[in-house]
Amino acid sequence: MKTILEVKDVYLYFGGVTALNGVNLKLKEGEILALVGPNGSGKTSLLNCICGFYKPQKGRIIYKDRDITKLPPHARAEIGIGRVFQTPYIFHGSVIDNIMVGYVTKQKNPFKLMRMKSAVEAREMAERLIEFVELEMYRKSEALGLPMGIRKRIELARVLMWNPDVLLLDEPTSGLSIDEKRDMARYILELNEVHEKSILLVEHDLSLVHDIAERVIVMDAGVEIAEGSPQEVVKNPEVIKAYLGE
Ligand SMILES: Nc1ncnc2c1ncn2[C@@H]1O[C@H](COP(=O)(O)OP(=O)(O)O)[C@@H](O)[C@H]1O
Ligand SMILES: [Mg+2]
Secondary structure: OOEEEEEEEEEEEEOOEEEEEEEEEEEEOOOEEEEEOOOOOOHHHHHHHHHOOOOOOEEEEEEOOEEOOOOOHHHHHHOOEEEEOOOOOOOOOEHHHHHHHHHOOOOOOHHHHOOOOOHHHHHHHHHHHHHHOOOHHHOOOEOOOOOHHHHHHHHHHHHHOOOOOEEEEEOOOOOOOHHHHHHHHHHHHHHHHOOOOEEEEEOOOHHHHHHHOOEEEEEEOOEEEEEEOHHHHOOOHHHHHHHHOO
C-alpha cells in the first residue's frame, strides 16, 4: 500500500518540555492507523504538527510525496488534511450552520478550498453530512447546549465539508456513552471503507482500537515504543509497562 502521509524524525519542544522526541510514522493510503499511549505522551502534539498548528523544531511532514512542513494550516486543509479536535468547537447557531461554517472562510474562493463549485453544492454536501452523522432531527436546533455525543458528530461533519483524504481524529469517542461510541466507530469505519479516507485515530479505548484499527502505534514520552496489529501491541512488555506506569 502507498504511503499517503509521513512524519519524519519530528522533534517538538515547549521550553524545557520535550513533547515529541524524534517521531517517525507512515500512514498508508486507505488504512485506519491508531495512535495510543498514556496521557502526555505526545499524541495531540503530533496531530498538531501534521495539521500545521504546531511547528516542529526539527523534522519533516510529507503528504502525497510533497514536503508540507512549511505550509500553514489552511493550506494543509486545502490539500486534504482534515483535523477533528478532542473538544468540539460549537458556536451559537443551528446545527446546520455549525456544519456549514466550514464554508464560511476568509479565503477568497471558499469553494475551490473545499473542492466545490458553488453555494448550492456546499448546501447539498451539508445536508448529506447531516444524514451521514444521523442528526436530521437536530438540523435546526440551537447547537450550544447539545450533549457531547451530538457535538462530536457536528465536529466530524464539519471537517468532512472539506472533503479531506486524510482524517486526523483526536479521541473522537472521549466522553461518549457506550452506544454513542459504537455509532462513532460505525462512522469511522464507513468513512474508511466506503469513502476511502485514510485515518489516523488517537483513541484511549483499546477495545475500540482492537475493533476498527488495522495497525497501532504506541507512544510514550514523545516517541513510538511499539507498532503492530492491535493483538500484537497489547502483548508487548514495553506497552504494558507504559500503561501500568500511568
Ligand atoms: N501548547 C503547549 N504548551 C506547552 N506544553 C505543551 C503544549 N501542548 C502540549 N504540551 C506538552 O507536551 C506533552 C505532550 O502533550 P500532548 O501532546 O497533549 O499529549 P497526549 O495528547 O498524548 O496526552 C505534555 O508534556 C504537554 O504538557
Ligand atoms: Mg491528547
